[in-house]
Amino acid sequence: MTTFFLVLQFVLAGLLTIVILLQKSESMGFGSYSGSNESLFGAKGANAFLAKVTAVLGFVFIVNTIALGYSFSQSVSSSVLDKVDTKAIQTDNSKPQVPQIPAAK
Incomplete structure (x- = not known):
């Protein structure tokens, strides 16, 4: 259904x-x-x-945009952040090291 709304969006944009x-x-x-x-x-x-x-055409374009957004949000059930493995991320609580600049002679 999302594909239909997407194709219709391109057609409406061209016609408009x-x-x-x-x-x-x-x-x-x-x-x-x-x-x-x-x-x-x-x-x-x-x-x-x-x-x-x-x-x-402008009204149909707006309605199609809303329908496309709703259809897309229903088809995506998970977020990209849901796929991140938080156990693999290691935290380092030590202080950051300041780079040492060599003394000029």
């Missing part, structure tokens, strides 16, 4: 990036699709349509 880049900006970056396409989306053009698609 494309839809955001398609929107018109003040400098008309990648939004140069205007012209005859505006009649397809009505008199307002594709701006309202792309804004709604962006909002829906």
Whole structure:
């Protein structure tokens, strides 16, 4: 199940990036699709349509992120620290040795 959410996350990220880049900006970056396409989306053009698609994709992206995190946390039952053998770790309670600097002649 985690794999499905992970693949969906990548697809949603790509779609969200494309839809955001398609929107018109003040400098008309990648939004140069205007012209005859505006009649397809009505008199307002594709701006309202792309804004709604962006909002829906953003919401689905957030929900998928939460589901992915929950799914991953359920699949991992132990921590990395649970695998550490604490008996193999030896503690040295002696004082640290200060390195001696040779005297200059």
